[in-house]
Amino acid sequence: MSDQYDVVVIGGGPGGYVAAIRAAQLGLKTACVEARETLGGTCLNVGCIPSKALLHTSERYAELQHDMAEQGIKVSKAEIDVATMMARKDKVVQELTGGIAFLFKKNKVDHVKGFGSIPKPGEVAVKLNAGGEQTLQAKNIIIATGSESTPLPGVEVDEKRIVSSTGAIALDRVPKRMIVIGAGVIGLELGSVWSRLGAEVEVVEFLDRILPGMDAEICKQTQRILAKQGLKFHLGAKVTGAKANKSGVTLDVEPVKGGDAEQLKADIVLLAIGRRPYTEGLGLDALGVRKDNRGFIRVNEHFETGVPGVYAIGDCVPGPMLAHKAEDEGAICAEIIAGQSGHIDHNLVPGVVYTWPEVAGVGKTEEQLKEDGVDYKVGKFPFSANSRARCTGETDGVVKILADARTDKVLGCHIVGPLAGDLLAEAVLAMEFGGTAEDIARTSHSHPGMGEAVKEAALAVHGRPIHI
Ligand SMILES: Cc1cc2nc3c(=O)[nH]c(=O)nc-3n(C[C@H](O)[C@H](O)[C@H](O)COP(=O)(O)OP(=O)(O)OC[C@H]3O[C@@H](n4cnc5c(N)ncnc54)[C@H](O)[C@@H]3O)c2cc1C
Numbered sequence: 001m002s003d004q005y006d007v008v009v010i011g012g013g014p015g016g017y018v019a020a021i022r023a024a025q026l027g028l029k030t031a032c033v034e035a036r037e038t039l040g041g042t043c044l045n046v047g048c049i050p051s052k053a054l055l056h057t058s059e060r061y062a063e064l065q066h067d068m069a070e071q072g073i074k075v076s077k078a079e080i081d082v083a084t085m086m087a088r089k090d091k092v093v094q095e096l097t098g099g100i101a102f103l104f105k106k107n108k109v110d111h112v113k114g115f116g117s118i119p120k121p122g123e124v125a126v127k128l129n130a131g132g133e134q135t136l137q138a139k140n141i142i143i144a145t146g147s148e149s150t151p152l153p154g155v156e157v158d159e160k161r162i163v164s165s166t167g168a169i170a171l172d173r174v175p176k177r178m179i180v181i182g183a184g185v186i187g188l189e190l191g192s193v194w195s196r197l198g199a200e201v202e203v204v205e206f207l208d209r210i211l212p213g214m215d216a217e218i219c220k221q222t223q224r225i226l227a228k229q230g231l232k233f234h235l236g237a238k239v240t241g242a243k244a245n246k247s248g249v250t251l252d253v254e255p256v257k258g259g260d261a262e263q264l265k266a267d268i269v270l271l272a273i274g275r276r277p278y279t280e281g282l283g284l285d286a287l288g289v290r291k292d293n294r295g296f297i298r299v300n301e302h303f304e305t306g307v308p309g310v311y312a313i314g315d316c317v318p319g320p321m322l323a324h325k326a327e328d329e330g331a332i333c334a335e336i337i338a339g340q341s342g343h344i345d346h347n348l349v350p351g352v353v354y355t356w357p358e359v360a361g362v363g364k365t366e367e368q369l370k371e372d373g374v375d376y377k378v379g380k381f382p383f384s385a386n387s388r389a390r391c392t393g394e395t396d397g398v399v400k401i402l403a404d405a406r407t408d409k410v411l412g413c414h415i416v417g418p419l420a421g422d423l424l425a426e427a428v429l430a431m432e433f434g435g436t437a438e439d440i441a442r443t444s445h446s447h448p449g450m451g452e453a454v455k456e457a458a459l460a461v462h463g464r465p466i467h468i
Contacts, residue, residue: 005031007337008124008138010116010282013041015314015326016144017100022334024107031136032109033116033126039100040093042146042315043323049096050169051189053089055354058196062229062356067393080197082173089169112136117283118143121309140309140337143282143289143297144330147275147315152181154241155251155271161244162269165190175199175267179251181239183210185353187272191231192355194268201231202264204253206273208236211353215365215414218400222359222416225396234264242269277316292318301343303333311337319346350428352421357383357397360420362428363412366402375405379437379461381453383417385468388448394418399457401427401437408436408461419450426454437461 007023009016012034020032038045064078104111114128124136149164151157159167168190176199180191183205195201203210210226210233211219223233234253240261241252249269254261277295284291289305289312290298297312299305305312313333314326325346332342353359369376383389383397397417403410413427430440440458445451452467459465 003135004137005029005110005139007031007140007142007334008033008116008136009142009144010118010124011041011144011146011314011316012036012039012100012111013144013146013314013326014043014323015146015330016041016142017104017330018327019142019144019313019330019334020109021103021107022331023337024109026334026338026340028140028334028338030109031112031138032104033112033114033124033136035113035115035129037113037129038094038097039104039111040097041144043326044097044100045093046166046169048323050089050093051165051186051193052354053092054085054169054193055189055356057085057088058193059356062196070393080174082171082197086170086172115281117281118287118310119283120287121307138309140311142303142330142333142337143279143305143310143312143316144314144326145278145282145316146326147321148278149271150274150276152239152271152273155181155239155269156242156244157271158244161249161267162242162271164271168194168268168270168272171268177202177248177266178268178270179204179249179264179266180270180272181251182271182273183207183233183235184212184272184274185351187270188226188231188353188355190270190272192226192229195230199268202234202266203231204234204237204239204251204264206236206238206256208256210235211359213365214351214353214359214361215400215412216367218359218361218398218414218416221396221398222353222355222357225357225416226355244269275315275321279316302336303329319344320349320351322349322351325349348428348431350421350424352424354421357394357417358420359416360424361412361414362424363410363431364402365412365414366400369402369411374411376411377403377405377408377437377461379403379457379459379465381456381460381465381468383450383453385456386448386450386453387467388450388452389418391448392418399423399453401440401454401457401461403437403461408438410435410437410440413454413457415454417450417453423450423454426451 006028023030114126180187303311313329350362384395402412
């Protein structure tokens, strides 16, 4: 393998591998340096994919236990075999990470297994996993080193009793009691998995609401639905310390507003208070690459770091820490390097929580519009009035569309309900095209479909929903 490249990408996650494949498609000689043995980064190895595989299995299990009898399906006794569930999850991960290796071969991207650093512009030094070092000359370097879970002082993760998401997707048995620190996306998804499988799950959250950043009204409904499913919430509560021993973990918790501290006990504690950019060992300070006060690499809208030929994308730069955002940035960055143009609007990156029902949002929340002083209209439609949701029995939730009061342009769409993540796609597309609520309302939606709830919410923006 020649060590002279047009593009060297450091990090083989969704940002890095997409950047590498796109660069190669554009005729650039490309290598991707990845410290893990497998490609796919956090997302494929320990993030999106394994968590969704477990969400799927636990959802089917919960369905068998709670939703079959009323449909006349008799199930004598459903049991969960954790080892088989985990083996299936591992197989899904293995197949998908192997798929990226195949795509690298197909596109002639060189996969360098090792830890990369940037001693100077135009050069990437790799400590090879197999031993030894290799230096790659690179006209362009893309940093795509992603993120890691944020630690909490006083709560030491041992991945046995006190686990991060990585430990929580690999437990060997269903805990009797689990405490999740953090009511964000990861905490609620993995809390749901173990709750459905039989654990008593309590969620401790510093803020007085769940899913910070998402539309507050939608989140309130989500909390009610999850509480009905058995999740217990302690909001406005601060974890100040944790002690783990063989039998479990004791957490010290106190109200954020002041008041009596209490101790909560659990077999497993999941620390899920967010993720932070990971740029250790790259040599960024010496190179002159600047970071903001939260550790994200500073880039302009072309992903340039300010050091000639050095770009950064994905979770290690500002914006939503999501796989599809990293992928889009990877493709755009490669296209810019190849002399093309492109940009990403972070306001139009959808966010989805894969609980059941799902929670999904794009664009501005109602709180943001109020804060920005925007004159807006709201249209809402509940799934309880949607005929398809009636057929499937999935009537919890609502679609909410926010549109500019003067122009009718869609400014935001927020959904809690069945398949919310997929339903949101039409709102994302409408917003990308500068569409209006009227555009969505006038679009034909097949019947009976969950999508009709989106159409009706758009009609409701103008006060003319039909089915409510
Ligand atoms: C439990 C969990 C569930 C998630 N679910 C979702 C979801 O459903 N949907 C969604 O959109 N997002 C989800 N995410 C977030 C998603 O995983 C990230 O946003 C995404 O992986 C970011 O991609 P990236 O390429 O920027 O970084 P990463 O995927 O973190 O990849 C970075 C890679 O760089 C490698 N690396 C780091 N430093 C070096 C170095 N110096 N040399 C060589 N290699 C290096 C790392 O080993 C890693 O493989 C989830 C995350 C977690 C933890």
